[in-house]
Amino acid sequence: MILSLAIKSLRNRRFTAGLTVLSIALAVMLLLGVERIRQQSRESFTATVSGTDLIVGTRSSPVHLLLYSVFHIGNASNNLRWQSYLDIAQRPEVAWAIALALGDTHRGFRVLGTTSEYFEHFRFARARSLQFSQGKPFQNSRDSVLGADVARSLGYKLGDSIVIAHGAGDVAFSTHDDHPFRVAGILARTGTPVDRAVHVSLEGLDAIHLPAREQQYDPLAEATRSTADVHERHTTRASSRAVTALLIGLRTRGAALAMQRYVNDYATEPLTAILPGPTLQEVWEILGAAEKTLFAVSSLVVVLGLAGMLVALLTSLSERRREMAVLRSVGARPAHVFGLILGEAAFLTLCGIALGIGALYVTLVAGGAWLESHFGLFIELGWPSTHEWGLMILVAVAGVLIGFIPARTIYRYSLADGLTIRI
Amino acid sequence: MHNLSSGPEKSLASRHVVELSSVQFAWNSGSSSVIDIDHLHVAAQERVFLRGASGSGKSTLLSLIAGMIAPQRGTVTVLGQDISELPSATRDRFRADHIGFIFQMFNLIPYLSVVENVCLPGGFSQRRRSRAEHGGTNMHAEAVRLLEHLDMASPELLRRPVTDLSVGQQQRVAAARALIGAPEIVIADEPTSALDTDLRHAFLDLLFGECTRADAALIFVSHDAGLAPRFDRTIAIGDINRTSNATNRATVSEHA
Numbered sequence: 001m002i003l004s005l006a007i008k009s010l011r012n013r014r015f016t017a018g019l020t021v022l023s024i025a026l027a028v029m030l031l032l033g034v035e036r037i038r039q040q041s042r043e044s045f046t047a048t049v050s051g052t053d054l055i056v057g058t059r060s061s062p063v064h065l066l067l068y069s070v071f072h073i074g075n076a077s078n079n080l081r082w083q084s085y086l087d088i089a090q091r092p093e094v095a096w097a098i099a100l101a102l103g104d105t106h107r108g109f110r111v112l113g114t115t116s117e118y119f120e121h122f123r124f125a126r127a128r129s130l131q132f133s134q135g136k137p138f139q140n141s142r143d144s145v146l147g148a149d150v151a152r153s154l155g156y157k158l159g160d161s162i163v164i165a166h167g168a169g170d171v172a173f174s175t176h177d178d179h180p181f182r183v184a185g186i187l188a189r190t191g192t193p194v195d196r197a198v199h200v201s202l203e204g205l206d207a208i209h210l211p212a213r214e215q216q217y218d219p220l221a222e223a224t225r226s227t228a229d230v231h232e233r234h235t236t237r238a239s240s241r242a243v244t245a246l247l248i249g250l251r252t253r254g255a256a257l258a259m260q261r262y263v264n265d266y267a268t269e270p271l272t273a274i275l276p277g278p279t280l281q282e283v284w285e286i287l288g289a290a291e292k293t294l295f296a297v298s299s300l301v302v303v304l305g306l307a308g309m310l311v312a313l314l315t316s317l318s319e320r321r322r323e324m325a326v327l328r329s330v331g332a333r334p335a336h337v338f339g340l341i342l343g344e345a346a347f348l349t350l351c352g353i354a355l356g357i358g359a360l361y362v363t364l365v366a367g368g369a370w371l372e373s374h375f376g377l378f379i380e381l382g383w384p385s386t387h388e389w390g391l392m393i394l395v396a397v398a399g400v401l402i403g404f405i406p407a408r409t410i411y412r413y414s415l416a417d418g419l420t421i422r423i
Numbered sequence: 424m425h426n427l428s429s430g431p432e433k434s435l436a437s438r439h440v441v442e443l444s445s446v447q448f449a450w451n452s453g454s455s456s457v458i459d460i461d462h463l464h465v466a467a468q469e470r471v472f473l474r475g476a477s478g479s480g481k482s483t484l485l486s487l488i489a490g491m492i493a494p495q496r497g498t499v500t501v502l503g504q505d506i507s508e509l510p511s512a513t514r515d516r517f518r519a520d521h522i523g524f525i526f527q528m529f530n531l532i533p534y535l536s537v538v539e540n541v542c543l544p545g546g547f548s549q550r551r552r553s554r555a556e557h558g559g560t561n562m563h564a565e566a567v568r569l570l571e572h573l574d575m576a577s578p579e580l581l582r583r584p585v586t587d588l589s590v591g592q593q594q595r596v597a598a599a600r601a602l603i604g605a606p607e608i609v610i611a612d613e614p615t616s617a618l619d620t621d622l623r624h625a626f627l628d629l630l631f632g633e634c635t636r637a638d639a640a641l642i643f644v645s646h647d648a649g650l651a652p653r654f655d656r657t658i659a660i661g662d663i664n665r666t667s668n669a670t671n672r673a674t675v676s677e678h679a
Contacts, residue, residue: 326531
């Protein structure tokens with residue numbers, strides 16, 4: 001009886017009730033959406049590099065080293081010598097060592113000089129290797145491999161020719177247009193900074209830098225030289241080549257600490273070796289503040305949504321006070337009156353949560369591709385996690401608790417009014 | 424004052440549907456009583472006109488009879504049951520079973536249809552539902568039958584939202600609700616004060632007719648002395664309630 005009264009009463013106030021449900025739904029959608037994005041960004045962040053046991057650079061803070069080597073944020077203060085690379089790579093516990101050279105850009109995207117081993121050993125997410133959506137790894141000093149975002153936003157396809165600029169930044173001050181690169185491969189999307197990098201061989205970088213350093217560069221001569229010729233010239237110059245960082249894979253993970261000590265104590269030049277996992281964690285802690293703010297804001301929106309419900313319920317009470325006196329006169333107990341309002345609050349909250357979850361999934365299905373292409377946000381479509389269910393239960397409980405306020409008010413009214421109709 | 428209730432009638436208690444004795448009630452313990460009535464009774468099927476200006480404690484008296492509140496002292500006996508002893512939830516069920524109530528105005532639940540409003544007591548009282556269904560009809564048919572008697576059963580009226588009904592029509596729907604399931608007592612708290620004089624008498628005719636049909640006693644509260652002669656008995660609250668102030672008593676007693 002009370003239930004059917006509650007339903008009919010709500011139907012009668014469907015506009016206000018609908019608005020209340022809508023505001024709760026939007027709040028819930030925002031909260032869950034933010035949680036998803038938080039979760040996904042944390043996951044994709046910690047998944048940026050995997051399978052690499054150590055990262056080596058010149059002496060600097062671990063966070064700095066991680067940021068420039070893996071995230072391509074900031075610049076290395078110093079390069080490490082080629083000889084150091086050779087020394088480390090030749091250690092028995094090292095399975096593979098990949099040299100990275102950073103410092104150039106192509107139309108705002110970082111250029112990463114490396115070796116073809118990079119495509120073989122680099123891992124991200126849970127040990128996923130780099131996949132080519134088109135083409136293949138670079139074969140020579142004129143080949144380049146583009147990350148998915150680079151290819152998409154600049155509209156490059158295989159065989160296109162690109163020119164690399166020295167220094168980071170959108171408007172570079174000197175371009176190496178004497179040595180254009182050919183697009184040899186385009187990588188599949190990874191959701192990591194790899195997507196935003198232009199990969200060339202170390203030899204290719206040498207080709208654009210060494211002539212300038214030697215101050216004896218002849219563009220015509222360079223253009224007529226054969227690739228093999230250039231290659232040979234660069235191997236001979238390898239000893240003077242500088243690299244920015246090394247990614248190292250070990251034969252056994254247990255050797256990581258010993259190897260780290262070896263690098264940190266390396267006598268020839270001051271070096272730093274870091275374990276990527278703990279350092280990623282450390283960086284995430286720094287970013288965590290922003291993440292927590294985001295969560296706080298979306299929680300506040302939920303509070304606002306529930307406060308809106310409270311206001312709607314309280315304003316309806318003066319009108320419903322008479323209704324309650326009538327119900328009391330036909331035999332309703334104060335408990336019925338209390339339950340009527342509390343039930344309404346619970347019902348509105350649950351509808352809001354259900355609608356919010358529904359709307360979130362519809363948005364994810366309909367707008368997921370757009371989010372991914374415009375913001376690089378890939379949000380997994382999965383059942384809500386335990387954490388998300390926990391949040392929903394929290395919202396539901398809060399909604400019911402808030403319902404106690406108007407329910408208690410009307411309960412008191414109905415006791416005080418008795419069989420009097422307040423006009 | 425011959426029609427005022429007094430001591431000797433106590434012997435007829437078994438015929439009384441309502442009987443108050445030595446009742447005192449105060450809204451807060453410590454504050455002075457608003458009700459202090461030595462004796463009051465209403466016989467079965469009796470039509471009682473309860474007269475009193477505002478402030479004479481009549482709303483409180485009605486709340487006591489309807490079991491909304493319990494007195495601090497004395498007994499309120501309804502249908503032989505001392506309801507002042509009952510827990511409040513039981514009093515609520517007792518009211519649902521035995522008492523029909525008509526308010527001065529705003530009687531109807533705005534989001535229910537005319538028939539749903541009339542059927543409302545059936546949702547709270549199994550007894551009144553089965554009494555309404557007695558004789559093979561259902562709740563809905565009984566509601567329509569009652570509305571018919573009150574000239575409120577035209578299909579056009581039944582379809583209308585209750586908020587679109589005139590005050591007189593609303594009061595008739597409220598009367599049908601108070602009468603459905605044949606409760607022993609109908610209490611009407613100034614049900615005609617919002618009506619024109621012509622409509623008042625018409626409404627009273629209908630109410631009397633239906634109370635007779637349902638064998639219900641009628642306790643009718645009003646400050647409109649012009650209606651009093653139509654009742655079996657008039658009780659001036661000012662005369663029986665010792666806490667009423669002197670002005671009330673003076674104005675009330677002139678008619679009785």
